[in-house]
Amino acid sequence: MIKVLGIDPGTNQTGFGVVGKRGNHLFHIDSGTIKLSHKKTLSEKLFLIHQEISSIISFHKPEALVIEEAFYAQNIRSSMVLAHARGTVMVTGKIHNLPCFEYSALEVKRASTGYGRATKEQVFEMIKRLLNLQNEQLQSFDQSDALSIAICHLNAFDLQKKLEAHQPVQGKHHT
Numbered sequence: 001m002i003k004v005l006g007i008d009p010g011t012n013q014t015g016f017g018v019v020g021k022r023g024n025h026l027f028h029i030d031s032g033t034i035k036l037s038h039k040k041t042l043s044e045k046l047f048l049i050h051q052e053i054s055s056i057i058s059f060h061k062p063e064a065l066v067i068e069e070a071f072y073a074q075n076i077r078s079s080m081v082l083a084h085a086r087g088t089v090m091v092t093g094k095i096h097n098l099p100c101f102e103y104s105a106l107e108v109k110r111a112s113t114g115y116g117r118a119t120k121e122q123v124f125e126m127i128k129r130l131l132n133l134q135n136e137q138l139q140s141f142d143q144s145d146a147l148s149i150a151i152c153h154l155n156a157f158d159l160q161k162k163l164e165a166h167q168p169v170q171g172k173h174h175t
Helices: 042-060 076-095 105-113 120-130 141-165
Strands: 002-008 013-022 025-035 064-068 100-103
Touching: 002 042, 002 141, 013 042, 013 141, 025 042, 025 141, 042 076, 064 076, 064 141, 076 100, 100 105, 100 141, 105 120, 105 141, 120 141
Parallel strands: 002 064, 064 100
Antiparallel strands: 002 013, 013 025
């Protein structure tokens, strides 16, 4: 079985989701939201994100950490704060010797819903179905986004392995 930790970073809430895959079967291992107080400074929030993700990694021992690629927002300050949270997540993964992968929002939505322009509500509902979750198990878009990111990697990883298995061997040509 392979386990992947998906993270949807934010400085107010950071979603996380651990998804496992055995054969073609995906299953929910753990997920939730790290809620950060508005009263904390940015450095305090980033440190808490680091601590919580370190605990999740130490407990679940995933094979990879997956995060959504940065997107460009009109609000520069929001983009910069989000970049800090993303950087904290990626450094935390590296501290734990995890490879870190990134996917675009379009790829993530396509992997979970089949449609790259799906709404957050559509992603939320599809994640519930794909992982057989009840309403009380899935409580926020941050959480469903993190699970969707993990699923995206698990599906892409399988595809990459299949493609590599069918690549011609590079080397000397025989004449």
